[in-house]
């Protein structure tokens with residue numbers, strides 16, 4: 139049964155990235171309940187979309203607002219779809235299924251472990267956000283789709299997937315996760331220029347909003363969607379948030395490994 | 398096969414494992430026996446790199462743990478004390494995932510999965526979600542998973558805890574078969590009979606220390622082969638003897654009901670610590 143060969147590798151290693159199996163595992167679970175994940179990711183942005191479209195589509199100002207709003211809804215979809223499922227996925231697997239130990243035993247670096255989760259969770263967020271974008275496009279028209287748009291959207295999705303992993307490392311259970319999500323993450327999706335320009339926020343809040351991880355990305359995505367114009371400073375800023383959250387998640391994962 | 402030198406782990410002021418020295422030979426079934434909190438799991442976690450020791454070093458299959466991570470990871474298979482299967486995947490998918498993480502090629506992986514599912518008698522349930530499995534089925538699946546990548550050294554942390562007597566026997570048979578096929582096995586247990594029946598050598602741990610080491614026979618020999626058990630009003634009394642004749646002679650001198658029986662590892666533990674396992 140074991141036929142242990144002394145000291146030798148028993149097979150030629152396959153050349154695929156070490157994080158790929160993790161994404162496949164996520165895919166298996168998500169495929170089994172794809173409708174739940176799809177509805178869970180789409181319902182909020184799509185409800186907003188129909189509500190606003192119903193009310194605004196008859197006036198020129200209304201249509202202009204709709205076009206302003208839609209990239210915001212796409213961002214919202216990207217954030218919730220990458221963050222919510224992944225944070226639940228990983229918290230459950232760390233605290234309840236305890237699969238984290240199995241991952242840590244495998245010949246897999248911390249970086250691969252993190253990359254697999256961020257790519258898997260963020261990739262799913264990206265797909266959901268694109269679906270929202272396409273539905274909106276069909277309804278109102280007048281948008282651009284470019285490589286840079288996709289890239290900016292991916293950066294946003296991966297940023298919040300990283301945040302999800304970081305959160306999953308410190309959460310004691312799903313109640314902690316729910317509180318953090320409701321108190322910090324969801325409010326953030328409203329105040330980062332998603333529904334209205336941040337200058338409209340009362341007082342200093344408008345200024346403070348620029349220190350939130352989502353604002354620059356939202357503004358850039360909107361510019362890309364409406365006019366196809368990329369603002370490198372905004373792009374750079376959102377990239378920096380991604381790097382920051384990825385690093386945070388890496389450090390927390392490493393801290394968990396140390397026990 | 399496994400060499401442990403001065404392994405130590407503290408949690409705050411608590412010495413979970415202190416200065417553990419041990420050699421486990423190739424193709425041995427070695428048992429760490431001890432009560433709750435003795436430090437068995439901590440020892441296994443240090444050997445499998447899930448926890449960093451405060452001091453000391455360990456070698457597995459000639460590779461230094463901590464330093465030669467990749468080689469050690471390919472050489473060991475681990476069944477932890479708690480369930481750690483992905484309950485939203487099927488039995489087969491759990492094994493597949495493990496094989497992929499260890500970079501087994503698809504053909505070899507598929508063959509191995511079917512072979513192991515048959516080995517642990519889960520072939521018919523392979524397509525079911527693990528969340529619906531019973532405790533015994535999960536344990537068996539965990540063993541199959543640990544064997545996927547053909548490790549030479551197996552760590553089984555309380556492999557039979559919570560299993561009914563029949564399933565436990567089957568688990569013992571599995572362990573013996575794995576050992577016959579060439580695996581070196583380190584298992585932990587707080588079941589006396591298990592250590593006695595299954596292990597070539599046993600290390601008794603208590604409060605983080607290794608207090609005795611030897612084959613079950615040697616350990617019993619050391620304290621005396623026979624026990625005279627009596628009752629003195631407020632508790633059981635034990636007296637240990639090297640031969641049956643001595644025991645019988647002693648029993649004849651005592652008043653009241655006594656029983657003479659062969660020593661178990663439990664008596665060894667009581668003799669060494671003054672407590673029962675689990676007290």
Ligand SMILES: Nc1ncnc2c1ncn2[C@@H]1O[C@H](COP(=O)(O)OP(=O)(O)OP(=O)(O)O)[C@@H](O)[C@H]1O
Nearest residue numbers: 408411413431432433434435436437438439440587
């Ligand atoms: N992560 C931890 N933090 C603090 N203390 C710990 C931790 N892990 C173990 N301990 C302590 O270390 C000691 C040894 O624990 P360990 O789990 O190794 O015992 P064990 O022999 O496996 O016991 P059991 O039979 O209950 O599984 C215990 O006193 C335990 O409370």
Ligand SMILES: [Mg+2]
Nearest residue numbers: 437438439478
């Ligand atoms: Mg234990």
